[in-house]
Amino acid sequence: MNKLNAYQRVALLTVLATLFLILVGGLVRAAGAGLGCPDWPKCFGVWIPPTNVADLPAGFDPTLFNPVHTWLEYINRLIGVLIGFLILLTFALSFRYRKTDPIITISSAAAFVFVLFQGWLGGQVVRSGLEAGMITIHMVMAMVIVNVLLYATYRANRERWFYPLDAKNRSFFKKIGITLLAFTMVQLILGTQVREMVDVVKNTLDLPREMWLDTENLLYRIHRSFSWIVLILAVVLFFKIKKEHVQGIFRRLGITIVMLIILQMFLGLGMERLGMPGVFQLLHLVSVAVLICAEFLFVLISNPSSQTSLRARTRA
Template structure:
């Protein structure tokens, strides 16, 4: 069975490998731009994971100021190191360092995107879309840095947190697009016309449904934040049930996502028999949808366990990444007029 995968075994020897049932084995060495951009994609998903930890642990104000933390570039590790003009009750070493690590990863991503942008100039003549997407990611990460400061300075205003997370997703897909355009000749697949059209329709529906679901999910989360921050907060295990109609729509809409994902799985696994990369990614997408549903059920019935929150948020980042990669592969596939 053909397998398609990206490996990052080490930054010096990273290879893009396509293994086939055919005797030949094709290995494409990743250039510096592709290595840095892929590393940035991985770091962005990791940042979304850490952001989930920050939110689930309530560490969003672990550093009450910005860009410094308790007025220091290196935050304190004990109450004794806290500056005199800060309230001791504001300090929690776990929350402070969780938020500080979140900020450090954001800075690292900013540096990586800057390097990615600089390296993309090599493509300005033959593949200008690589430069454009890298430039877009560079601008977006500057906006993201400013927005992160606003989240802290406004005391974790709910809609700003949501915008902060959605912008991280947008940076991620922008970088994926840049890497894909840089590698499009090696990644191009061949699909019969009719199958390609069906796959395009199904993945477009799935992508649209996923973003609607993300929007609904963020509204649920914002409503929960309001309940959590009330002067007299209701019991934690009742928060979701008190959200109301938005959560009902969110849970019901998951059926549409599951059906669309099932359509992708059926077409890619049992109808498209000659595109192993498509089959593999289709299976991954369906598995991630099931993971989202299972963790969503756990969040509802188990009283919002923090670990479920983190997995749920990180899972949607992976799901969007694979959906977008799937869409790009199908969109740029070569067509075969007659099925063989």
């Protein structure tokens, strides 16, 4: 197997870096630092925020300043800018494929356009004061970006991720992968909206932490019920992998998906029973982001048409 070329290395790094940004964003969210910088694109009216309330520029309410929250949000923004440059570099390097596989170049260009939109959207989220609905859109866009990048990375590395399967099993795995991906995306949207609901309760009602989550709320009950559907699909996937003695990348990816789904269940239960601890919120968000990427990659690898075209290209 040949070494990774420049595009393959940078594209893979960019996917991982984008997932890291989601982790940092989750940390900002769990810490309640989303408005650590109350303006955009500057932070308290300056490009480098102060570390002490005495250094605040005129016109800002000192009660809004929390140095930990401010610098946490500021670092989040700096990492976002770095990711933007990485995606730009990925796009530039993708031109080596413009004739042999133009979809790689198109996908890389789409990721760059999406990240520009995401930067603008981040500003709107701040200006709205973390308005309900805006955060959900922001999170969904983050997943779109990372998976568009993942798709481009996959196409540039298909021969490394190829696993031989008969047509019947490949079709089954593709179908269950798509179903899992669809339900997990619905869960992501529902879960983000439940988190927004918790924020409203936390910020408007003087309730103890263990009462922030209304377990009788219809939205939460739907979110919790859907999780059982995802778990059942994961069990089906697990036993199919065992029955067919699937090995290699397919087995590793499938087992990873199953383990991440089980982890999601435990983290969700922990948040419900333990009063929404911040570390559980963070792990719940990051693990679902990794899960969606794993499911999407599983679908790509199990796609019969992409593997057929790969074999034809290899023979040629």
